[in-house]
Amino acid sequence: MKYLFQLGHQPQISAAEITAVFSHHRTIVLSCYHRENFLILETSQQLNCEDLIRTLGGTIKIARQIGADIPTYLNQTQPTGKIIFSLPDKKLAINIKKQLKQAGRSVRYIEPKNTATILHNNLVELGGDLTIINNEIFATEAIQPFEEFSQRDYGRPGSDDKSGMLPPKLARILINLSQTPKDATILDPFCGSGTILTEAATMGHANLIGSDISEKAIKNTKENLNWLAKQFNNLTIKQSSTTKLFQSDAAKLSNKLQPHSIDAIITEPLLGKPLTGRENKEQIDSQADELVKLYIDSFKAFVKILKPDGVVLFIIPKFLCKNEWVEIDCVDEIKKIGFAAVPFEIFGSSPIEHLTYHRPNQHLARTIWRFKKINN
Numbered sequence: 001m002k003y004l005f006q007l008g009h010q011p012q013i014s015a016a017e018i019t020a021v022f023s024h025h026r027t028i029v030l031s032c033y034h035r036e037n038f039l040i041l042e043t044s045q046q047l048n049c050e051d052l053i054r055t056l057g058g059t060i061k062i063a064r065q066i067g068a069d070i071p072t073y074l075n076q077t078q079p080t081g082k083i084i085f086s087l088p089d090k091k092l093a094i095n096i097k098k099q100l101k102q103a104g105r106s107v108r109y110i111e112p113k114n115t116a117t118i119l120h121n122n123l124v125e126l127g128g129d130l131t132i133i134n135n136e137i138f139a140t141e142a143i144q145p146f147e148e149f150s151q152r153d154y155g156r157p158g159s160d161d162k163s164g165m166l167p168p169k170l171a172r173i174l175i176n177l178s179q180t181p182k183d184a185t186i187l188d189p190f191c192g193s194g195t196i197l198t199e200a201a202t203m204g205h206a207n208l209i210g211s212d213i214s215e216k217a218i219k220n221t222k223e224n225l226n227w228l229a230k231q232f233n234n235l236t237i238k239q240s241s242t243t244k245l246f247q248s249d250a251a252k253l254s255n256k257l258q259p260h261s262i263d264a265i266i267t268e269p270l271l272g273k274p275l276t277g278r279e280n281k282e283q284i285d286s287q288a289d290e291l292v293k294l295y296i297d298s299f300k301a302f303v304k305i306l307k308p309d310g311v312v313l314f315i316i317p318k319f320l321c322k323n324e325w326v327e328i329d330c331v332d333e334i335k336k337i338g339f340a341a342v343p344f345e346i347f348g349s350s351p352i353e354h355l356t357y358h359r360p361n362q363h364l365a366r367t368i369w370r371f372k373k374i375n376n
């Protein structure tokens with residue numbers, strides 16, 4: 001069986017997420033092919049694409065290879081009434097429409113402008129959304145529930161525009177990249193408005209702990225967890241909304257949490273002041289120095305509270321200053337504290353030590369690191 005994954009706007013991160021999810025999936029991946037925004041996997045078993053798309057944060061759609069030419073396939077899957085289909089190649093689509101009409105079928109072609117067009121025309125249910133890659137034809141089986149993501153992103157009551165909020169899709173990707181089992185204890189020590197905790201709750205993680213230096217952040221996280229539980233009427237979220245939340249400096253967490261009590265720390269820490277692009281190198285360097293100190297002090301606390309082999313998924317920012325990236329130099333220090341960087345495997349590519357999330361026109365990029373405690 002062959003499946004096509006259409007990747008989000010950070011394709012390398014999406015591919016790493018899929019690889020992480022398949023590392024503990026019962027299906028074996030027999031072969032893979034990665035090109036720009038697409039990843040094609042040949043699997044030993046049929047996939048539950050609906051389940052999979054709900055698990056992943058960085059995949060836009062999943063499609064299954066069809067074993068026939070397009071007119072035969074559409075005649076088989078939509079045997080009565082009007083055939084409705086979409087295909088990015090308009091010229092080919094018009095040709096197919098002609099063939100089907102000549103065979104006596106009434107046909108409507110929909111240009112797939114975006115995922116909303118596909119959803120609103122029920123093309124997934126009809127099996128009519130088609131993609132061709134390398135002369136192989138795929139029919140979409142599942143589309144990212146993007147309305148649910150934007151409801152969680154823009155609908156939540158507790159927000160903090162000053163410190164910024166992680167997009168829920170990226171929070172989900174981080175959780176998947178950490179490969180943390182559902183019964184593990186996850187801590188976000190810079191929880192802000194609680195995006196990582198709320199996403200973890202929707203994914204069925206029930207043992208969640210959040211802390212932040214700011215009282216307002218803790219209040220926002222509580223509000224967002226309660227809102228989510230009501231909104232989605234979800235029992236797991238209800239249980240996790242009683243999650244332990246408290247105010248603390250990340251560097252002092254070993255005074256608040258038991259030694260060796262945490263399985264995974266998944267966090268987007270303080271990233272510094274939002275940049276306008278007008279800052280000079282000295283200002284950026286001085287911000288970078290402050291962040292290095294905070295991160296190192298935090299990892300000194302993390303090593304105490306993590307269980308042996310505990311994992312840290314951590315974002316380290318880098319800043320664009322006059323067309324040059326200023327990196328935050330702290331990884332060697334983190335390693336000295338007792339951590340190893342665990343590279344991200346990516347189907348079809350070599351493993352990579354860190355991933356980079358960057359949107360055009362932003363002066364900040366997030367580098368994503370996975371560390372494992374080795375000083376047990």
Ligand SMILES: C[S@@+](CC[C@H](N)C(=O)[O-])C[C@H]1O[C@@H](n2cnc3c(N)ncnc32)[C@H](O)[C@@H]1O
Binds near residue numbers: 189267
């Ligand atoms: C970038 S925000 C995190 C946003 C969060 N990921 C979200 O989506 O809402 C960074 C957070 O770090 C907190 N913070 C700053 N310094 C801290 C420290 N020393 N210890 C703990 N939290 C700190 C801030 O209050 C802020 O909420």
